Amino acid sequence: MTGLVGHRDEWIYVVTDIEVDGPWPGANSMRSFASVAVTAGGEERGAFEAVLEPLPGAAPDPRTYAWFQTQPEAWAAATTDPQPIHRVMTEYVAWVHSLARPRMFAASPIAFDGGWIDYYLRRFTSYGVVQGPYEEKTLFDGSGLCLRSYAAAVVGRPVAEISPGSLPAEWFGDIPHTHRAIDDARGYAHLLGVLFQRAQARAAGSAPLVAHHPSAEPRTERS
Template sequence: MPVLPAPYENAIAFSFGDSPELADDLLRRVLAGDKTASCGALRDFGADGEPMPEVGRRDVVLNGAGEPAAVIETTSVEIARFDALTPAFTDQEGEGDYRAWREGHEAYFARNGGFSPDMQLVCETFRLVDVLPAGRPVYNQVARPTFVVTDIESDGPTPLHNSMLSFASVAIDADGTPRGEFEAVLKPRPDRMQNETTMAWWQTQPEAWAAATHNPEAPDVVMPRYADWVEALPGPHVFVAAPMIFDGLWMDHYLDEFAGTRVLSGPFKGRQIFRGGGVCLYTMAGTLRGAPYLDWGMSKLPSEFYGDIAHTHKAIDDARGFANVLVELFKLSRTLPPISGSVADFR
């Protein structure tokens, strides 16, 4: 039996398929975000066979060499006949179209106890919750990040003294494919004060102020809900803001304070919903424009980069505009020659 790392020492460990090659292939699909479902013959489960999957349980997936590579959490379980399954389920297995799925599974079951069209299957959906050391090289090659582009509004310059009023996040992939949106209005913290200069500015923005203060909710309700939303997005999640030092600072503080997680990932204990140090659009835009530092600024970008979305200081409008900017900047970055290095170069 493989030695499982903390905190998964007592988890159930298994590999997909019936060969090292198939185990690696299906694991790769899980790590890429293409495979979020699996099925097995009901006859193989029970007291003398494999343990039945359970919603909420986290299992360790082994690679073809038997090494712990990933952790998945079961999100649904049902029993269904083989010939009753439709693409609504089989597409989630990430193994081709329905015809390819059927041919592959007929062959698999035939060589593992027998196949019949009316055989009962245990059908499970799951989500990837952790990548272990043996899975990271493959994950880094195949995973498609979700970029969570975020804008916040506040009643002052710092979360140490002031309150975040509202925020919005737009989740996209590098090509701009939408993966979801989240927006919220927050109740001001009773242990914080409004900043006089900031409030004077808000008086010049009545529509944005109304949007940032309408129907607020408590931060200790909103931030855990937001963390759950981020965690449910596909792929590794990357925080994006313009600039990171402002919006990222506010979100990091509120996530740490009210949801037990952070914008920044690293060698920290506890829940980590984002990968890496995030993306500062301000810096990315300035460098890819080839501008000197004193000529950086989001206002220096052409309006078409924003998808012609006006910067209204309403969090959702600004997040959508910045999401369009990120896609345009990725287009620019792809035209540049790649630069490579190594850990040895860094150290």
């Protein structure tokens, strides 16, 4: 994709979704996650999916666990055949390293999903999602991309109104938001490509600012 000043976007975006059994890294556990690596033009360059063992000493949050019991397929996908955490995170680092640079972490929202991935990376590897100026070895480049914030900017709506249910299904490649990490990551990866295209078209004066969608109402369920 060509940038606004004629430069081509050569970045790889590592679009990531997580499934957790509570709100707090450490007290609760990340049960599964998936990353889909895509170019700005929407070309997939690889995917990673894993189910992890619970953290030592952690326990599910009762409210989160109760919600998951209403989503049995999602709970099964997030908990079946879990693998040792250190092995998963080591393999994830190797997979990210196999991607071309520059590469950027992306999630919706990055404050939540990115915080969990950063916690697991720092606890079980020598990396993080966004690393400081004195950390010589980095896994990702740039500051990371919050898809929810970017979508709000592109469509001209408040961030609080952005969710998989408030944007057209085709923007997610018509991939249902199942709360299975790989499904949701692929949907968000497709969304990123659509947002890039709309931003380019809007800059060229050929796309409307606001997404018109009949079911575009704020939703409160888990993202």
